[in-house]
Amino acid sequence: MNLQSLNTPAALIDVARMNHNIARMQQRLDALGVAFRPHVKTTKCEPVVRAQLEAGACGITVSTLKEAEQFFAAGISDVVYAVGIAPGKLPQALALRRAGCDLKLVTDSVASAEAIVAFGQEHSEAFEIWIEIDVDGHRSGIPPEDATLISVATALVEGGMHLGGVIAHAGSSYEYDTPEALAHIAEQERAGTVRAAQRLREAGLPCEVVSIGSTPTALAAGHLEGVTEVRAGVYVFFDLVMHNVGVNETSEIALSVLTTVIGHQAEKGWVIVDAGWMAMSRDRGTQKQKQDFGYGLVCNEQGEVLDSYLMSGANQEHGIISHVGTPDHDIEKRFPIGTRLRILPNHACATGAQYPDYIAVKPDGELQTWPRFHGW
Numbered sequence: 324m325n326l327q328s329l330n331t332p333a334a335l336i337d338v339a340r341m342n343h344n345i346a347r348m349q350q351r352l353d354a355l356g357v358a359f360r361p362h363v364k365t366t367k368c369e370p371v372v373r374a375q376l377e378a379g380a381c382g383i384t385v386s387t388l389k390e391a392e393q394f395f396a397a398g399i400s401d402v403v404y405a406v407g408i409a410p411g412k413l414p415q416a417l418a419l420r421r422a423g424c425d426l427k428l429v430t431d432s433v434a435s436a437e438a439i440v441a442f443g444q445e446h447s448e449a450f451e452i453w454i455e456i457d458v459d460g461h462r463s464g465i466p467p468e469d470a471t472l473i474s475v476a477t478a479l480v481e482g483g484m485h486l487g488g489v490i491a492h493a494g495s496s497y498e499y500d501t502p503e504a505l506a507h508i509a510e511q512e513r514a515g516t517v518r519a520a521q522r523l524r525e526a527g528l529p530c531e532v533v534s535i536g537s538t539p540t541a542l543a544a545g546h547l548e549g550v551t552e553v554r555a556g557v558y559v560f561f562d563l564v565m566h567n568v569g570v571n572e573t574s575e576i577a578l579s580v581l582t583t584v585i586g587h588q589a590e591k592g593w594v595i596v597d598a599g600w601m602a603m604s605r606d607r608g609t610q611k612q613k614q615d616f617g618y619g620l621v622c623n624e625q626g627e628v629l630d631s632y633l634m635s636g637a638n639q640e641h642g643i644i645s646h647v648g649t650p651d652h653d654i655e656k657r658f659p660i661g662t663r664l665r666i667l668p669n670h671a672c673a674t675g676a677q678y679p680d681y682i683a684v685k686p687d688g689e690l691q692t693w694p695r696f697h698g699w
Contacts (some may be wrong), residue, residue, distance in 0.1 A: 324690045326624060328662065329341050330521065332602035333581045335665065336625060336693065339686045340375065340577035340673070341559060348541065349378045352516045354475070356548045360403060360534070362556030365672045368399050368681060371559060372692045380654045384554045388415045389698045395424040399676030405490060405535070405554070407455065407463060410438040417448055427487055431455040431464050436475045438443045453532060454523075458510065458515035461494035467519040486545040488532025491516040492554070496539035500569050500613055508605050512540050517549035525587040542570045560671035563620060567612040573620060573628055578675060579665035580619070581682075582642065584658050592650025593607035593643050594658045598666060600637040604673035618642065619666035626665050 352359040359376045364386035372383060372394065382401030385391045391402045392415075400423060408416065408428045408598065419426045426620050428450055436452070443450050454475055457464030460567050476645040493512035499505050499542040516535050524528040535547075536554035538561075544646045582598035600618065609616045621632035621644055632651075636643035644658070651657065658664070669676035675681070675695065683691045 324691070325688075326684075327370070329581060329682060329690075331581050331663070332598035333585045334411075334675060335579050335581050336371070336681045336683045337577045337579070337624075337685050341371065342559070344559055344561060344571075344575060344577060345375055345378045346528070348596060349375075349380065351542065352553050353379065355502055355553075357547050357550050358382075358440060358552040360537075360552050360554050360564060361559065361619040362386070362405070362554050363390060363394065365556040365559055365674060366681075366695065367393075367697070368693050368695045370683065370691075372399070375559065379637070381552075384556070387699045388412055388419070389696070391419055391424065391426055393696055395419060395676070397421070399618050400425050401452065403429070403490070403554075405429055405492070406693060407431055407676050408439065409636070409694065410435075410442065410641065411434050413439065413442045416450070417442075417446055420448060425451075427451045427453055428477075429453050429455050429490055429508055430475065433458075433471065433474050433478055436478040436482070436484075440478060443484055444482065444583065446589045449483055450484050451487045452479050453487050453490040453534065454519070456489050456491040456516050456519045457493045458512045459495040460491050461492070462695050464491060465519075467515045467522065472519055472540050473526050475526070477525055480528060486523075486529050488530050488534060488551070489516055489519045490534040491519075494533070494627070496537045496543075497618060500567060501649055502543065502569065505569065506545055508560050509540035509544040511546060512537075513547060513550055519658075520549065524645060531611050538565060539570050560675070562671040562674075563616045563667060563669045564608040564612065567609055568615055576667045576671075578671045578681075579626060580669050580674065581624075582664055582666060584662040587655045587658075588589060589652065589655045591645070592652055592654050593645050594654055596634075596642040596644060596664065597622065597640065598634075598642045599640045602674075603637060603666060603668060604670065604677055606668075606670040606673040608669045616667075616669060622665040622667060624665065628667075629664075
């Protein structure tokens, strides 16, 4: 198997870049003195997660119970399900715990806590629960100073559950693009979560774990006093959104989509390729950032960026590649039929989700198929 023999479109992992990204994040968090629990939703791929654990990560973060089941079956038992637990999923969580998975669940409301308690008592299970903290108004969680925090914790403890700690994610960090702004939001994330932990302890409630993280804040934090662990996911591949945020170079993006030129619209300066939005995803995360990369940044078959060429449009199975600014009327000669190109994605999580497996490209040129799973 070689690149020329691959059917297109195909999702490629540059293993050297991936290993560089893993080492970069692990070394940084080791230096900051905290444990690292990578978020595996980006890849949902065992060989990638093995590389993260071998580099020093301890445990994993998941976004679906399917991920928890798959990675537990692969022998990884220290798992945080970092999405508020729906009551209907408690039987699935119970089955994992009864099988020996050290699964931690998340909640951010009294109603949810009461549902967990009722189910746990009914089945004689003391679930470990982490309370989600809202540090930036981005999505879910309880603000650090909100009285609901103590109410939720009290309901869990009095109901016989194990209150493990607090968890936060500064998702708004994706909206910034300067070192100063990223450092500010990183400190806001740290301070808010540590404050929530302090309030729990002052109320006589347990709070062993203080878990925070996003790729931008993990790389921007000045210090992590009071934090016990960090979570981050997209760093393993990086992408164009993260490039615009300012945390990686395009040369560090480890995921790309291999595609083939199948046609031209020479008068428009277009190349047509066989990778459309089904291959790249519809994620246009760079559209509102300082540089819009369309559906992706174009590289040659070896993965070297071709300056000023983007996938500027996409239909389901057709992608349009064009030159930024003035049309390239020599584009038919530049990229003849059959030319193989790679496209760097806006959002690695969304692009990876389009594929049942990755093709891992090793430094010596060897190719391996790494399965990826789907579902909830």
